[in-house]
Amino acid sequence: MSADTLTIFERSREGRRAFTAPADDVPQVPIEELLPAGAIRERPAELPEVSEPELVRHYTTLSSKNFHLDKGFYPLGSCTMKHNPKLHERVAALPGHARLHPLQDPEHAQGALELMHRVQGALGEIAGLPHVSLQPSAGSHGELAGLLLTRAYHEDRGEQRTRVLTPDTAHGTNPATVTMAGYEAVKVGTDSDGGVDLDDLREKAGDDVACLMLTNPNTLGLFDRNIEEIAEIVHDAGATLYYDGANLNAVMGIARPGDMGFDIVHFNLHKTFTQPHGGGGPGAGPIACSDRIAPFLPVPQVVERRGDNGSSDVRYDLDFERPKTIGKLRGFQGNFGVFVRTYAYIRSLGGDGLKDVSQVAVLNANYLKALLAVEGIGEYLPIAFDRTCMHEFVLSGRGAKERLGVKTLDLAKRMLDHGVHPPTVYFPLLVDEALMIEPTETETKERLEHFAGVVREILAEAAEDPEVARSAPHTTPVGRLDEAGAAKRPVVRWRPEAENPGDPERAKDATASGTGAM
Amino acid sequence: MSADTLTIFERSREGRRAFTAPADDVPQVPIEELLPAGAIRERPAELPEVSEPELVRHYTTLSSKNFHLDKGFYPLGSCTMKHNPKLHERVAALPGHARLHPLQDPEHAQGALELMHRVQGALGEIAGLPHVSLQPSAGSHGELAGLLLTRAYHEDRGEQRTRVLTPDTAHGTNPATVTMAGYEAVKVGTDSDGGVDLDDLREKAGDDVACLMLTNPNTLGLFDRNIEEIAEIVHDAGATLYYDGANLNAVMGIARPGDMGFDIVHFNLHKTFTQPHGGGGPGAGPIACSDRIAPFLPVPQVVERRGDNGSSDVRYDLDFERPKTIGKLRGFQGNFGVFVRTYAYIRSLGGDGLKDVSQVAVLNANYLKALLAVEGIGEYLPIAFDRTCMHEFVLSGRGAKERLGVKTLDLAKRMLDHGVHPPTVYFPLLVDEALMIEPTETETKERLEHFAGVVREILAEAAEDPEVARSAPHTTPVGRLDEAGAAKRPVVRWRPEAENPGDPERAKDATASGTGAM
């Protein structure tokens, strides 16, 4: 086993350490006198024993095996991999933010509460829905909040609805959330234009339907032109209309979900409002809603209170007194550190800046789409729905598969060798061999052109010798990995040799596979 | 030209920017009304125009082409590449340190002055010489300070001495400093034991000699056993004895330069006392000296003042009133940020911790020396002087050159392919094909053994096929570079194509060379 892939546990050597305990300044009572015997750990947890330099080197070396946004182009569709201004890390780290205890009394947390209040206000304005809760921890948590609100809303009106509609283009979290919220997920079809199939919607939008969850622009990167009609159908059925805000980056300052008729919106702050994605979080998924949904919002709400005696003193407080609330979704007040970055972003850009963001995001996507439509590319990777796209677009790898014998997965893996991150692949599901491409507004024209060049080169190479792509990547720290084997005989933690004898057979039947995760 | 090696200037695109100016809140007087025409710049400096994301990517990508201490073993002799605890960067960045103006009055800089005072005290104790000036900016600046002090000392006594002795093993900065200080540099030989040749010293130590500059342990990694006698000879000649502290890491808490008879010492804080080397600085080169030299120390000195009226109040001040001072060596009070890190280091370790440092540094060096003395290595890379070494040791590549036809430079370049940094090479000058190896105390046994394994492997490979080493490195961002060509036709700044037509001939006569820089 190469030293390079050793885990930190395998680097452990008895007696080494990075930590030194602070002075033990209280009487040295033995632990046995303070804890009942049955409560005491018998053998120490087998944490690694390493020195600080080796600790640093281990994780520094690991880090260098990651592709990352600060290295290059990362057009992962639906993920909005925009640049995260470095200022945001600085302001989030200010001790007044980073070292503030969540139970500090409001009197001594006025800065934090005002910041949250301002973020609530800004998000409400952007969504066109005035009531905001910052609490949900990520997009999917926001979705769940949205459906719990929907449930509370209907129940408050004495209605028991059982089904929630999601388009077949919906992100996986949408149907998963539906089930978790205790509803039956019902799929709505997509029309030839890439929008919601209105007939199908009409048919399914009965009075057992609690909600339609929609992304607009949808996961094909298309703005649903029938949004007014959709809203009408849904509202006529007495259901709520839920906006999956993952694609908000396309329409800020241009069209607002509230104005489109949506009742509830979640924001993926880590997409639209810049958060370094951290290799899979943290994020935050605040929700905004209309008046009729507002009474059910989670507690606590951040509120502004003005001096009683008509004074102009303003103070910010946490309001727990909301009788119809769905309660708490998590501990404390949400991912405050994420709100700080969001605040910094909105404050840097202002209203017109946010509109610029969306305009340039859409411009970049359409430009890249045009670059990928030319001969030498377009015939292999046809666009799934040939319309002006919004901030992203979806190609189909059908042509490449049929004519070159290379699948979308092969193309994606080969891109790794060119130092660019592949798009989201195999999603949305209804597009065969899908490539979902979202360049974002922070990429330069040169980057887009370079990417188009890479795609063309890979396709040309595949026409010569498809095997190169099929066995790609060739220049990464490891080659194509055996995902099937990993799932079949899962090894999900390290164990000392003795406990975990190597399985020499495992490497043998390695059949590389890949998924269109997102 | 690959996009990968483009300079930031070549990435520039008209109109792009990362910076936004703060609100221009004063009257918009045109610049022409405020400055005389002849003083105004006619064309803007051609700085790059780039967005923040592209700026970040450019330098992030550049950074990844560097080998660095947090990546792996870096046994660069004489450079003391020890781990820099990450705490040090944190404390140096505290706003109370990082944002403190150097001309803040002492009353409002008591923390900084006390810190400096404590560092002075600690360095004095470590050196065994009570008077310390933190001012010099690096080791060589400390050397210059030392010789200027020597000059002032002699002149104060009415003596005009003209020569300064340096051993032939001395670091290049020693003789270079001698010249800059207005002295003639005179070389002293090395005896068969690797120490100062006493006869040669006696002969040269006349009354025209101002100083002997010595490193102890010297650059061969050997402690000069005759140090008492050396000191006697030098002092009998009326000269000062100067200690080049670059190798202090070997003897902290074990033997003190002051106790050995040295008059003046410089510290390389960036070696012994941890500073991240920054790719070539910053560092700091404080000096310590004996009573007779003290009157001449640079101004200002950090001093402790006690309340006049017998009160126990202590305050710290900058003392400029030193009539015999050599003056100022630089602006302000020296590289304060470096002192903060030094302070953190000394405070973390305490007296016994510093002694541990030296003991383990010497242990590691001797262990690695033993590992490299075995068959398969030792015959190719014999030790230059076969004695117990201190914190470092010097091998000769003579055997490899003669028997395998690979030079020390080739071995060094081939090490790059193995992910370790080569030792210092071709220094000290008196060792043929020298490799100067300093592992430091922060390396683990495994790292030392791995390095020995790499050396063995390279030698074995060279025995099979010397060409691999001769044409190494093979896996680095670039291959062996044409240093001779670079010096012959120097291109030391980027210019737009038009101004700087490519010289297609340059690549052709590329003859890779290398130096034993340090």
Place this chain on the structure above:
Amino acid sequence: MLAAIGAESLDDLFADVPERMRLGRELDLPDGLSEQEVYEDLAALAARNRHADEEVTFVGAGMYDHYVPAVVDTLLSRSEFLTPYTPYQPEVSQGGLQVMFEFQTAISELTGLPVSNASVYEGPSACAAAAYLAKLETRRTRLVASRGLHPHSRAALATHAAGYGMEVVEVPLTGEGATDVEALAAAVDDDTAAVFVQQPNFLGTVEELGELAETGKRSGALLVCAADPLPLGILKPPGEHGADLCVGEGQTLGNRLDFGGPSFGFFAADERFLRRMPGRIAGETRDLDGRRGFVLTLQTREQHIRREKATHNICTAQALNALAGVVYLSWLGKRGLVELGELMLRRTHYAREALGFERINPGPVVREFAVRVPDIDAFVARARAEGINPGYRLGRDYPEYEDGLLVAITERRTKAQIDALAGLAAEVREGVAA
């Protein structure tokens, strides 16, 4: 660029947006600012918070003022960790994936349970996730929760349970601030999917976990133990006590306070629940050449593959915070974790003794304890005037402890600081006595 697209203007690109839905005005937000100005604005806001270096804080109640070592900042600020997405392309994500694998190993060690995922959002919602697993596993509808479970966890359970179609039943605490085992026995029935206890519980009490587990599991319910991972360095791991699942809040492992988030939640389980776990799991595998590598595994549990049949809807989790956790644990190391645990334990008992107030939970405590404070308003005000935040007031969450104060101890709270608080306590006690 417009020409290449075949559009005349930026507006053309938005032709699909129906006229009536366009925002015919600018967003009503303050104008944009330069970096320097945004920094100053945020610095001014931050200055209006009293943070944990500006007072001596004994407030814990779920998040604690621990020292976060510099290595954590150094490593987390590396773009390579900070800026990638979830590792969908394992060949260029071995760093992040191996970190997840190591994290899982560390959590497994701490909890004494063989499998762990790579993080969930945070503590209370982790309890809700455990409830969902129990529901999928048992198809039962009742959740039984000790009143010693963090109030936020109980609240989050209730909120989520409304969606899961489950009911939450509470088990009271004894007069000594521990979960009432008899009441637990009475509460658990054939329709109970899971029993929730917390170790140490919200009051700092070291629960008799073995007994609770035995009782709780009697009718086939899963025993879910919420835990603060740091004291698990000295406490017998929940897995060894028979817990099926162990979940909790990871802030104490190298994460900032951040006014409550982001931190991470952890989720560990017995082997048999592996294919029902929520969230990402990294697994070890090989590449085509037999080289060791790591991938996201068992993805058929997840929303992007399984959609409405997924074991959970979680997508973005807390990878960076989990990295802080494993770096912190590696920094502490095998011995450091024990030393830190023992230090906290001793200081906690010392503090309880020194304060001398009536004890709500007189039995063994680690890191936190609850006392009744005579004239608590005055005491808190007095302490705050001295720059001490003396603890969390229990009144809001526990009306039965209206005069209760929950005092938290970390390695940052020195004996001298404890003594200072004890001095104020003595004044109050004397005042009352007088």
Place this chain on the structure above:
Amino acid sequence: MLAAIGAESLDDLFADVPERMRLGRELDLPDGLSEQEVYEDLAALAARNRHADEEVTFVGAGMYDHYVPAVVDTLLSRSEFLTPYTPYQPEVSQGGLQVMFEFQTAISELTGLPVSNASVYEGPSACAAAAYLAKLETRRTRLVASRGLHPHSRAALATHAAGYGMEVVEVPLTGEGATDVEALAAAVDDDTAAVFVQQPNFLGTVEELGELAETGKRSGALLVCAADPLPLGILKPPGEHGADLCVGEGQTLGNRLDFGGPSFGFFAADERFLRRMPGRIAGETRDLDGRRGFVLTLQTREQHIRREKATHNICTAQALNALAGVVYLSWLGKRGLVELGELMLRRTHYAREALGFERINPGPVVREFAVRVPDIDAFVARARAEGINPGYRLGRDYPEYEDGLLVAITERRTKAQIDALAGLAAEVREGVAA
């Protein structure tokens, strides 16, 4: 390990150290502390300094309170830049070397001189380095320095000149705070190696550099211009005025105040001095395959090759600080540099007008100006009580300006802050008038 070495004990390894020279005791230093304790100790020390966010500071005089953008911190904290040594192995140091090359290009652009090295220590010692070059070049022994040169630079010149065997002669300022050209003409002779002026000079005066250069160079001396690089965005570069060398303090380019260091010095020169430059210089070259690469070049100037014949003794320089410089300049960009310069220029003139004190240097100023303040002690005390540090007192360095105050303006000093200081100034002026 000892066994492999063939030693019995650690002490054995130190057998070469004569007994009498061994320290027979422990070093007399305080005991070691844990990371947390060291942090707290240093935080306590730092808290006893009043830093530039804790007051509104108009102090400059060589280092200035500029906003350092976050990208600088981000990039400088990367281990890849932070922890390597000087790039002796170019094949694994292309990052550092290319940074040097870019830095040299930027400095060359700012100064209007074709060659630059990759940094020297800092400003004043850069002047001394220029003097040494002039000595090597001209073999003359006199240095002539304007009294407008920073007092620290003049002091450092004198200190180093003692070693170089050179004498320093000072040229006074006119009644308007500019270098006296006639006095300069009189001071320069055939034995003058170099003439030193500063742009803007220490008082903030924009010097008539062309005239000074012409006069200074008349007898073959080199004209050395010390300069603050930031205002060079709007000022005609010294190279275009005929300066042979331009050196200076780089703190203003993205470096911290750090109580005076580390920052960097820059050193730019006319082409003909390339082979006499001090310090590291990066040069572009090719590898064996013709790929572009960068190396340390012209090393035969340097101490490690040329030893006593080296052009300077510098070895460790300020590479990391120079990186901050080039990152900062790239962040500002071509336009930003001009915008920032113009903003400072306008605010400086606005402030001088607003303060209304008698002017020491009434002519054009950028970023700084000097005024005479009636009852300066009282004014300074008053301002400090209001949280304003009103400027640097000139008295110590310039007895002729005993009541002089040097007021610095940066982009961080807003009109509102200037107006606040002006308000206090008005009080003083009225008090005096009354």
